[in-house]
Amino acid sequence: GGGGGDTASETSPSSAAPAASSSAPAATKGDGTLTIGTLLPQTGNLAFLGPPEFAGVDLAIKEINEAGGVLGKPVAKIDTDSGDTTTNIASQSVDKLLAQKADAIIGAASSSVSESVVDKITGAGVVQFSPANTSDKFTTLNDQGLYFRTAPPDKLQGRVLGDLIVADGSDTVAIFAMQDSYGTGLADQVQKTVTDGGAEVVERVDYDPKAADFSAEVTKIKSKSPKAIVLIGFEETSKVIQELVKQGLPASKHKWYMVDGNTSNTNYLKMPKGTLKGVKGTIPGAAAPEEFQKKLLEVDKELEDFSYAPESYDAANLIALAAEAAKSDAGADIAAKLAEVSKGGEKCKSFKECVDLLKAGKDIDYDGVSGPVEFNDAGDPAVATIGIYEYGDDNKYGSKAIEYRTGNIAG
Amino acid sequence: MNAVPEPAESKAAITDRAAHLEGAENALLRCDELIAGYLPGVNILNGADLYVAEGELIGIIGPNGAGKSTLLKAMFGLVNIRSGTVLLKGENITNMKAHALVSRGVGYVPQTNNVFPSLTIEENLEMGAFQVPGKFKERFEFVAELFPALKERRKQRAGSLSGGERQMVAMARALMTEPSVLLLDEPSAGLSPKLQDLVFIQAQQINKAGVTVIMVEQNARRCLQICHRGYVLDQGRNAYSGTGRELANDPKVIELYLGTLAKA
Amino acid sequence: MRRAVIAFTAFLGGLIFLLAGPAHAGPADCQGLKGTLKLQGQPVNGAKISVTTEGGQPVQEVTSNAQGIWDVQVDKPGKYKVTLDPGSLPQNSQVRGGNNVRTPTVYEGNCSTVLFALEAKGAAAGADQEATGESSFWAQAAQLAFEGLNLGLIIALGALGLSLIYGTTGLTNFAHGELVTLGAVLAYAFNVGFSIQLIPAAILAVVVAGALGYGQDRFFWGQLRKRGTGTIAMMIISIGVAILLRNLIQFFFGPQTETFTDYNTQAGLQLGPISAAPKNLWAMGIELAVLVVVGLALMKTRTGKAARAVSDNPALAASSGINVDRVIRIIWTGGGAIAALAGVMLGLSQSLKFTMGQDILLLIFAGVTLGGLGTAFGALVGSIVVGVFIQVSTLWVPPELKSVGALVVLIVVLLFRPQGILGRRERIG
Amino acid sequence: MRDDTMDETTGESSDESKDAAVTATRKAAALEAFKDMAREPGVAKPDPILVVDKVVRRFGGLTAVDVEHVEVQRGAITALIGPNGAGKTTFFNQLTGFDTADAGTWTFNGRAMSGVPAHKVARAGMVRTFQLTKALSRLTVMENMRLGAQQQKGESFWRALVPGFWRSQEQEITERAEELLVRFKLDAKRDDFAGSLSGGQRKLLEMARALMVGPELVMLDEPMAGVNPALTQSLLGHVKDLREQGMTVLFVEHDMDMVRDISDWVIVMAQGAVIAEGPPSTIMSDERVIDAYLGAHHDAPLSDTELQAQLHDAEAELEAEIEEETQK
Amino acid sequence: MDWLTIFTTTVHAAIGWETVVYGLAAIGVNIHFGYTGLLNFGQAAFMAVAGYGLAVTVTVLNLPFWVGIFVGLGAAVLLALLMGIPTLQLRADYLAIVTIAAAEIIRLIFRSVQFKGVFGGSDGRRGFNGDFYAMNPYPEGRYGIGPIVFDERTLWLLTVGWIVVLLACGLVYLLMKSPWGRVLKAIREDEDAVRALGKNVFAYKMQSLVLGGVVGCFGGFFYGLYNGAVQPDVFGTEMTFFAYTIVILGGAARVFGPVVGAMIFWVLFVFIGNLLAELVANGYIPFMTSIQVGPIRYALVGLGFILLLIVRPQGIFGDKREIAIDAR
């Protein structure tokens, strides 16, 4: 538990117990089969980003098993739905995964959802590995060393986005942020960078993603007539856009910026041509090799968005490698090795390549599709890349970013 | 359940079902051995018989809870009949829906909940004439004459009326259609003596005009005075039947049902 | 207008800069601060900029080049202080907002951009802004009132259907929200799946939804009524129906947000202080027409009165010769159709999602209750009050709490008029 | 019969002769009190339990109640009669706190009662029944009855938790209720839900339940409408018993036989106002009362001959009508 | 097909924390709605204020666990008073909408940015259950029979949870058998009649609201303790709806109705979900993807409830006769 001073310290001994003891009792010891559970959005307002994430994990596991599995056995996978914050599907899914003795859980995508289950998962001595959580909160979270992520904290994305806005010359900015730990956290970062850079945030609206409509929110922004409008949210952004256009704040007159949660190739297709023309969006992740996207399409041929597919793929690979390195499929053992396999050693780029090195007794440094993935002490990537994408006339962004910015999370 | 009171010296007592049904062949409306009830497994009517010839005025009396209202409701399709038959002009109308009976010329005034509270008096009466909207104006004038209070208050919602005023509305509503058979469940209850008179006279008048009337009353003596024949219902079956006068003077009936308070 | 032009040129400028940028903007070759100075779209040459560390130690002084660009490389990441010398600016120009000092942070291997927005002196920005601020309050209020009306009318359609069904059958139908969704999704299916233009698609959807409403009563609710299921049990069953329908819709429609292909993201017209998309105006017209027509039909027509009679006392209605089942079926058909229309309108003015009906159900209930249970015009009035309140209250409360305002009003109104705005008191005794 | 009020009066009521004697005294006392009283609306009573002043209740344009002054004598049976819509029920509603009067004051036992909430009115000893009955449908008849009893220990939250506190009292209450149920011919329905009673049975339950309260003044709104005559008769005996036990009864009724039989005093209302007062015999021959309320047969039910005559008239009328129609 | 998992998760659900949480919520609803007839659709709010009361006290104010419990209880009582004073005068259907509205207001305030510092916005609060598990007497390990095992934490929560559930049932049993409970049931049927019998209806309704709220608030505690977190959106109207469904499933106004209802509810829920997931995962339902399992599961659960209620409209323990009586 994060929380305040002394309670947190009182919490840790008791709740840390299962984690610490996980190498002792039978159940958490590991049963020889690495079981990976996924807790990713099949429903809810992030569901449109579920497919690439599932595809990433599926592809990785397919490759791992083709390469002979982990500890000599094929990796087992259990898919569950994370829903969104408005349901407690995630909690039930976790119960189910724990009951089925998952050793590591990949997910959730939404930071808020992850936050709601992290105590439960880590309390049970299981690794939680999110491919998409970008909220800064997880950096400081008390997770007994069991929480990891391949997605970079929003410190970086916020910095890049803020700088982009300032560089584009907008001195008045409105921020429209979904009200949850991701949305408000990212908005805070953007606001800070933008203000430091010399522009003014003239209006900031933290909205309820479940709101029936956003006319009042947009009216608020309209009265300030900002040069740039930052849209931070998930799927509901398309509703916001409609309202912006309706109330006379189109992208052609005000610069719109989007983020990883709503930069999508599927959500805005029906809008009139050119509605999103010139809109820029940021998505964490380095340029993925084209061949990787091809492989993903083999797994799921309907993929349109690829956000967080590389991160998911890397997450599964890293877990498998850590299990190999630890020679155990128990959660705590995997967690103990994760940082090690991510950095400092012989570089390798795929599970097969890495596992061969491991088997040869070498220390490895897995460099993933999403970037170099080097875990710091908090289980966050230390360095990461943010891609800046731009929408074209067809309301889609190209698969290539117009720019990638790499930076240290710590600054 | 207690047994039906011993029919001993009463000559009105029904000892022989066949005898009672004498003359029932040409009845306009006829119920045979009705068994009906509300709750599963509990029968309220236990084989009630009744017949009415065309143009007759029939009175039904009996203690509280005897099943009088249930009998009317069963005939009118508002309570499920579990066995037995109801015939109207030879047609089997057992368990037929109420609205279908209305179109066959049957009218009914319930004992309780007999107005539409959120409708105005006028609308209540309009509902009474639902199947014959063309006649509304004419019939409205007619009932307005009977109960002048209603015309004054035509725009008042029935839900805010006094008990007696409701009763008037209920009665008037049933008179909107000019039915050929009229079932009245305690039409005089709650009315002032003056209006009670009116109700009884009206029942007779309507009957004289050719309408067959079946009337349940606790104002039993008055009822027996005007009716051609009467039934005494007890515990869901007919205990006595006979002409109004016979019943009114039958010592057993007096003792058990009529009492001596209102001396004839 | 001028502002917009400026913004636009700035935007173009930015674009050129960016397009030129990427080729060399590799992360490694930049660690420092940079910026571009522009006045009304024109680059400002020769402006002096000095960079110091946070502690005040001078790092470098530069002047902007012909493109207005300046650039300072630093050795160490960290916070810096950037000062623009106002004296070096072209005459008659100044830094907007007056502050000519910035304190950006430089991160390892990255360049941070610093912005000094310039404006012509004597633009009398202050006074100007205040004036617009004032008028913008009323402009905002007007816009919000319009939005409120727009929302309120949709709620009213939903409320009308709900209140009709509640009125005649006593059923508090928690699945009504799903009937709304269903209408929208059906129209979507016709519109997108069969590529039918939205207007005929909507008409088809309303007709189909009406038929489904009929079927629902015929094969489901009617049967339950026949078996004597109590109203409370039916209410709970309706919760089950809501869950069933909602998830079936999700199964077929998917969990995402969608929009119709026609009239999508329509640009607004400026009507005085209000900007409204033409589709909103049409929708509101249709909604109002339907509401008034149905309301009058209930008051004036025989079937309408029969519906009220059935709601009061079904047994007595039957005794009066009303075919109760038929009336209820008509109401279900109409209620389903009206709910579907509400869904189409909601989808048109916002967007479609499988939870869209569920999300406004509470508002629908609030509208019905506020107006007075079971009265058609009450539903209309109540819903509009709810809609307008939700939107207009955002002038004072944060938009995320906008429903709170409306719900508080609901509670307060019911405290003083426990029977709702148009409802009537019951008689005791 | 064991009632709260009983202990004060007769103690054991098994002694019949004593009972009869007491009956005589009470009735005589009541009659004595009324003997020389003026027959005018609002007349002062020697020992009023209820005194009402200037009570007005309007519904929109309609003045439903406008009572200048009225008093109800303690220990007597007073009937309140009047045409339908005269305002009798509305008047009851005002007095018992179920509706708020637009104006007026009234005292019960000398205690001001205007504005007092309904339950406090009942606790003060003034209990009413409803014309349109209010059976507690999904409670059994017995539970309905038990609910009427006052000062139940087990009705407070904390004591309810310990059955020991209220067991014995419950026992007593049940006994009392059983006796009343026998009287009201509802004993066979003891364990049935009140919602399954017939119209008349509900009336009976309504009254019996009110008596469980053991009130000082019981206000019955048409208690016998819909109750079968034989039972009515036996219940009248019971009501008279109540008077003997010191209870005051105020009742609304349209059944003149009953009014004549049991009431000591009659108050007549019309169009919201009290228009006449007096003993039953005088009242029933009062012109105004006959006009407004009783109609043709005020004294006795129609005899057969009268009936025939009436019928004849009606027939003639009808024939004339038919003729008229055919002529048209 | 992993039948074992399906079986064990289902059994877990039957006695698991969800059953405890929803069972308690439903016992509260049963007191409100089943016994008193109060259509309180804001039960989730009671759970929310309790959960947040505990969470905020512990995490924000840094006070001990027990203080948190008392703050939570106090908050529930306070909420009942606040919600009750204006709403208990309203007719049942109006009460329903007002309580839904009140619950939504509370949820929206909990999730608002304005009060993020206190309530944590839409992410809620975490990390307050340490003291609870510190009291755990069970040594570390796994407990259970065969495949049905719990770790010591869950076992501890369930032990306390079920004790509270049983205590609540005992309380309800004692109260509803007593005259106090009789008054509640009478209020459910007709308030005016109860008022006429001298009971302070408002006071009883308030007691019922407080009691049901307090029982329900324990559901909020256990939710927070098990999940280690409280979030505003969990306490939405859906939670209240589920509680009502549970009450009806088990049989309204029955002591064990809510508990058995909760078991059925969760068994159905978990069983359908897991069975379906397994079927899809093993390719038995080729036209469905695992992504579609979620909605179909809910749809089937909805269907299950509908069927159960059609087959047994009175619920498991309900009395068919009671249902047949038209309460309208």
Ligand SMILES: Nc1ncnc2c1ncn2[C@@H]1O[C@H](COP(=O)(O)OP(=O)(O)OP(=O)(O)O)[C@@H](O)[C@H]1O
């Ligand atoms: N809530 C109300 N709104 C409007 N009018 C009302 C209301 N309550 C009563 N009235 C009117 O006030 C008058 C008096 O009604 P009240 O019920 O007191 O009559 P009553 O003397 O009891 O008649 P009855 O003998 O028929 O029961 C009636 O005309 C009635 O229509």
Ligand SMILES: Nc1ncnc2c1ncn2[C@@H]1O[C@H](COP(=O)(O)OP(=O)(O)OP(=O)(O)O)[C@@H](O)[C@H]1O
């Ligand atoms: N809705 C109902 N549900 C269950 N039982 C009922 C219902 N209505 C009446 N009963 C039962 O049926 C029996 C007969 O009732 P009914 O109303 O027919 O009596 P009644 O002869 O009309 O009496 P009354 O003169 O009092 O009106 C009663 O004992 C009553 O308990």
Ligand SMILES: CC(C)C[C@H](N)C(=O)O
């Ligand atoms: C999938 C992502 C859009 C999730 C988001 N970055 C979050 O942390 O909530």
Ligand SMILES: [Mg+2]
């Ligand atoms: Mg009857």
Ligand SMILES: [Mg+2]
């Ligand atoms: Mg009256």
